[in-house]
Each structure stands twice: as structure tokens, then as C-alpha cells.
Amino acid sequence: MVNRKPINTQKYILTFCFTAIIFSLGFFVSDYLNNKRFSEINTMKQKFQIQVLAMETQLDHFKDILCADIGDDILTHELHLIGEKLEFMANNLGHNHPEVLHLKKYYSLLQIRHHHFSQQLCERCNLGLVHILYFFANTKYCPDCEKQSAVLSFLREQYPLLRIYSFDYNLDLMALAAIKPLPPKSALELNGLPNSEQESELKSDTKPLIQEYGLPIIVVEGKPFWGFKDIQEMKKILPLTRF
């Protein structure tokens, strides 16, 4: 029987320090790359804003502009790309990350602006575009939203003239509140609310009603449709003759 060497505690502490340093370095690298991504989204956002502004100005001030010279294809593509990148950041950092939340609101505003511009352009140049506003929520509030997103992505690939704008129903944004469809009166009546209370109920908090009445909501050319719509149902709703 022999005595063992005493434990070299210093070695274990040193290793802990090394590991902690590597962890911290990893954290800084990851944070740096995330910040770089955010700044890329911000640059895209600003570029997009300028482009929309330029086109809106063209549309407003040059009445005799040729419709062939102006289009929303590039803008739509860029908007879609910003959305994809933002979704990626939300999936990685969490949907409640402050920067993600801020950009989500900004992105919603960009969509509203693009929607407005695209509608104007459509009227002016008779482009035949179909505009869809899609209101979703996370899986807890909207179990069917995932399916609905898949259906809409599929349709977007099938029909290039489709313009889809996706909005988080629970996003706290004034501009969004203005375009959010409210549950139809029948829903309120079903809930047994007297007429006088209906308006305040709608204004105060629509979440419980939405949960009951069911997200997703799809607004096609201003007309809201509640609940999940599969491909066939969507095809019935869409003015396919335009495509």
C-alpha cells in the first residue's frame, strides 16, 4: 500500500479558467456575428425604405410614367428576404429577443407600406396582383398557423402575382391594429356579449376572442377569412382568373 500523490487543485482551477475563457470567447464571437447580422438587416431595411420612397415619389409626381419602367418585383423579393432573415434570427435568438422584436415591428411597417404602394401600383398599371394579409400567432395561440404558412408558401411559388404579407397578430403595433380584422359580430354574439360591450371588448383585448374564434386570419383583397384554409379552399378564395 502506498500513498497517492496529493491532488493538484491548481491544475483543475487552471483548466476551469481556460474553459471559461474559451466559453467567453465563443460568446463574444457569436454575439459579434449576430450583431453583424442585425446590422445587415438594418442596412437592407434602410435600402428598402429608400427604394419604396423613390417609387412612391415616381408614382405620385410623374403621372405619365410608363408602367413598364416600374414594378414591385425587386421590392417584393427584398422584402421577402428581410422576412426570411428576421425569421432566422427569431428562431435562433428567440422571438422575444429585444432586437428581434424591434425589427419585427419595423418589418411589419415595411410590409404595410409595401402593401399600400403595391395596391397603388396595381390600380395605376393594372398589374393583376392579388394581395393577401396573413395574420398568425405562435403555436400556443394558433396550432394551425404552421400548416397555413406552408400552404401560403406553396401558393406563393405557384402564383408569382400573389403578394403575401405576414403579420404576428399579437405584435403590439398601432399601425397593425388599424389593419387587423376583428372577429365578426356573430362571434361576439356567440360569446354572449351585449352590443354595448362589444366595441370596448374589441378595443381592449381581442386575444381571448381570437383564441376562441381561431387564428389564422387571411385577408384577400380586403375580405377576411377565419381559420385554416387548405390549398383547395385557398384556390376557391383567390381570384384565380387574374393569374
Place this chain on the structure above:
Amino acid sequence: MVIGNIIIYSSIFFFLYISILSLLVLWECKNRIYKPKLRKNHPNVCIIVPCFNEEKTIVKTVHSLLKLDYPRDRLEILVIDDGSSDKTLERAKTLEKYTQVKVFHKPNKGKYTALNYGLSKTKAEFVGCLDADSFVIPQALGLIMPYFNNPKIMACTSSVKIHQAKGALQRIQKIEYIFGIFLRKVFALLNSITVAPGPFTIFRKRAFDKLGPFRHGHNTEDLEIAFRIQSKNYEIANAPNACVYTVGPSSFKKLFQQRKRWYSGLSRNAWDYRSLMFNRTYGDLGFFVFPSIFLSVLIFLFVSFYTIFQFTQYAIHRFIAWQAVGFSLNQFVFRFDWFFINTQLYVLLSILLFGMFFGIVLLGKKLSFTKSRTGKDFLFFVLFYSPLYFIWWLSAIQDIVFNKKNKW
């Protein structure tokens, strides 16, 4: 999500810590990894070869021992046939023409009884064992013996490699064994070896006189004897350049049986010697190595379950999407954009950990002078080892919970 993150990050921290500590230990002791080869004063050594139904390999195994670069009059080879039902005994008898070789036959009672039978038949100062499906390099014994100049050392292990790895399973084992070479050297430097492998470990005969013969040890007598040596505060060394080749199981079933036996044996022996755990009197073994072995398995199982959970969630989401729009290859269109490369902390650290593992395997190769190419083997290892390790451990745990005895 929060629990998941805690599991993932603490696991990465733990494995990173172990990797850094291992490299630090090796770097610290870089001048005493090897010992100079024995030139004079060769003590008497007896190598016991227990065999049960090893007709295919027994002759080759003994021939490899006969080629050992060690004085003939100092080396004794005892082949103990443990009641084989094939032609093992017949084949072994043909080797008796060599004066160093003696063949014995006994009824089948298990490997440890064969080893003890061999122990009772020798008076050599040092006793080694070699599984009948393993082959040593000629220099192996000469490289091991110098370690015994230190009187505290009771056993010395070698570097076990896979013999002619063919097929996915053997290729996976090849990398695993190379990794094991690195780990065993580090454990030896910390005086914390917990296994004296059947393929070529040499013991000081005095160890058995003091500690008693081999025991059943839940069918893992090599683990039990190592724990017993450690529990009495003796040392086990490792000679990484003393190489021995073993035939790795080539079928899933055989490998599964072997691993179930190893892992349940490890757990049961660890329970028998639990007094070593978290016990500072056992130095690095009690304080760090022994607890880490089980903590790493526990963490691995947690991470595996978490990964399975995440993967199931992902599969459900994909299924929902397919249900809604049908299957389309467009869903898998790959478009490269650096933006979408995941650079979350856990991904960066996992890449680092993977790189460190790769480096450790290369170090294992260097330590044991392995020249063969391992690129393809590494690929198989990366792809399949984790799920296999997960299955082996789950089955071993199941056997322990239901008190099922493992067979050879």
C-alpha cells in the same frame, strides 16, 4: 427551452473541461509518456492465454507471443483451454512443440477461472494475460517491462488497436480504440486507470499474492482487478507504444453483447467499489476521474434524449407542412448565404469540441505510432457512434435495473 439550454451548455462546458484537462495533463507530463526499452535484467514473465472456442485465432495469437523480442528462457506461455467445444484444444496442442508453450485444459467455468488456473501454474515474477483473439507486436513486452522499475506499479497496460478493420462497425471501433489509447495514457498519468484490458496487461505476480486472484467481477474481471488495485492505492501504468491488435466484433449483435457486458460490468463494479467515488484519499481517481466517467455517460444520455426530443419536434413540423402541401423537393432547395449559417454559441463550441476530439484521435495515433489511414473510419465514427453508444448504454442500464446477468 431554458432547461434544454442549461443541459446543452453545461454538457459542452463539461466535455470542453475534460478535453482541456486531458491535454494539459499530457503536456505537463510530455517527458515521461514513454520509458526507454529494457536492455538487461529481464525478469521471468508468464503470459496466460485463456481461450474458449478460439480455434480460428489461437495459433496466430501464440505465434505473436513467440515472436516477442524477449529472452526465450525468461518467457513462459500458458494456453488455458476453458472447455472449448471446437478444435481450440487440438490446435493449441500443436504449439506444444515450442518449449515455452504449455497447454492446459479445464472444464468451462469462465475466463477468470482460466486466468486463475494459469496463475496457479506459474512461479514467474510477472504475469500477463492475452486474449486468444489478440496479437502483440514483437517489441510490446520489452516496452512494458521498464515501467515496473517503479515498485509502486502493480500492473502495466498496453495500447489496444483493432486488427484489420473492415466494415462500418470495425472502423468505428478502430477510432474508438485510438481515442481509448489517448484516454488511458492520460488516466495513467493521473494514476486513475480503471481497466486492465484482457489484450495484454502485465501484472506483478506479487499483486495477486497481496490482493487475491482474479474474480468473476460481473463478467468483467479486467475492470474488477483494476478497481481492486486502485482501491489498495497501488499504481497501474500504461505503455502507449506497446501495441496489441484485437479482433473487433464485426456483427451488430456481437458488438451489442460485448458492450452491454462492458457497460453493465463497469457500473456494477463501480458500485462495488463506490467507496472510491468522491474520496480525496484516492487522489485524482476519487476526486475527478471516477465521478467524471459516470457524469459523462449521464450527460451523454441527457443530451441524446434532448436531441431525440428536438428531432421529433422538427419531424412533426415537417410532417405538418407535408400534410398541408404534400411532399415537394422544393422544400430542400439549398441556397448558400453566409447569413443563414448557424453561429450560435452552442454551435461554435460544438465545432471546437469536435475539432478537439479530432485532435485527440490524432494524438492517440501519434502516441501509439499508428500509421494507418483513418479518414474513412473517422467518418463512420462521426455518423454512427453516438446512436450506437446510446443504445448500448440504455441496454446496459436496463440489464442493471432488471438485475439481468450478462453473458460472454
